[in-house]
Amino acid sequence: MIGIAEAIAFAIAAGLIGSMVGIGGALILTPVLVFFGVPIKFAIGSGMVAIVATSSGSASSYVKDGLSNIRAAFYLEMFTAGGALIGAVITRLIAPVYLYFFFAAFLCTSFYGIGGRMRAEQQPVVKQDSLAAALKLEGAYYDKPLKKEVRYKLTRPLLAGPGMFVAGVAAGMLGIGAGAFKTTVQELVMGMPSKVATATSNFIIGMTALAGASVYLTSGYVYLNLAATLAIGTTVGSLAGARVLPKLTNRNIRALFMVVLVVLIAEMLYQGVALL
Numbered sequence: 001m002i003g004i005a006e007a008i009a010f011a012i013a014a015g016l017i018g019s020m021v022g023i024g025g026a027l028i029l030t031p032v033l034v035f036f037g038v039p040i041k042f043a044i045g046s047g048m049v050a051i052v053a054t055s056s057g058s059a060s061s062y063v064k065d066g067l068s069n070i071r072a073a074f075y076l077e078m079f080t081a082g083g084a085l086i087g088a089v090i091t092r093l094i095a096p097v098y099l100y101f102f103f104a105a106f107l108c109t110s111f112y113g114i115g116g117r118m119r120a121e122q123q124p125v126v127k128q129d130s131l132a133a134a135l136k137l138e139g140a141y142y143d144k145p146l147k148k149e150v151r152y153k154l155t156r157p158l159l160a161g162p163g164m165f166v167a168g169v170a171a172g173m174l175g176i177g178a179g180a181f182k183t184t185v186q187e188l189v190m191g192m193p194s195k196v197a198t199a200t201s202n203f204i205i206g207m208t209a210l211a212g213a214s215v216y217l218t219s220g221y222v223y224l225n226l227a228a229t230l231a232i233g234t235t236v237g238s239l240a241g242a243r244v245l246p247k248l249t250n251r252n253i254r255a256l257f258m259v260v261l262v263v264l265i266a267e268m269l270y271q272g273v274a275l276l
Contacts, residue, residue, distance in 0.1 A: 002036035011233025019241030045216035050230035051209035061242035067199035083168020088215035100272030
């Protein structure tokens with residue numbers, strides 16, 4: 001079993017990276033906990049509790065800086081919260097070995113489209129549909145590397161809704177914020193700038209995690225001491241990450257995002273094959 005010192009160290013790193021790329025931290029923590037011998041269902045449950053701390057730590061800073069799109073976040077949360085409850089119930093019913101492969105497959109979906117935009121620093125201007133315009137899904141933020149205000153408009157909220165529902169199901173099943181998938185949906189479907197997608201994802205994942213964590217707590221799949229330790233570490237890391245994000249370029253954020261995904265996919269596939 002992982003020790004307190006190791007848990008805090010990895011939690012700080014997970015919170016730091018998670019807050020910068022919008023993945024909540026548990027996407028990193030769950031494979032780490034499994035590597036140190038924590039049963040996967042307990043790793044999922046404990047990691048989901050830590051997500052709330054990561055979201056709380058970074059989201060407040062992003063809202064203050066004007067990076068999070070709150071209107072879009074509340075619209076999308078309607079889909080992710082329901083999906084998280086369904087996903088958490090599914091996890092109670094299936095064999096643990098399948099979770100490893102589902103985890104790896106879910107991570108692979110986040111590669112779609114992102115790699116093709118690695119060189120793009122700014123989002124292309126999109127044409128809003130009538131629903132997006134009615135919901136006033138638009139915003140602006142000051143980009144420090146570009147040294148100018150960036151204005152943007154979002155589109156296709158009806159298509160983004162089902163995508164976020166799938167992300168919620170994955171979040172509930174795997175004890176993660178599913179920020180990798182949420183960020184991808186927000187960027188590729190809605191045309192959201194990378195920094196805004198990261199910040200908005202951090203805002204959403206906390207509410208999604210609260211929905212799923214209730215199921216894990218009542219099912220007894222949470223080590224409370226471990227969850228508390230992880231929460232402390234991820235909070236510290238997420239606050240630090242929130243300070244770093246505005247200084248990075250969108251290309252740097254995407255590059256870090258891709259590196260993290262490759263490492264995590266390899267780890268979960270290894271663990272899954274080892275159980276066969």
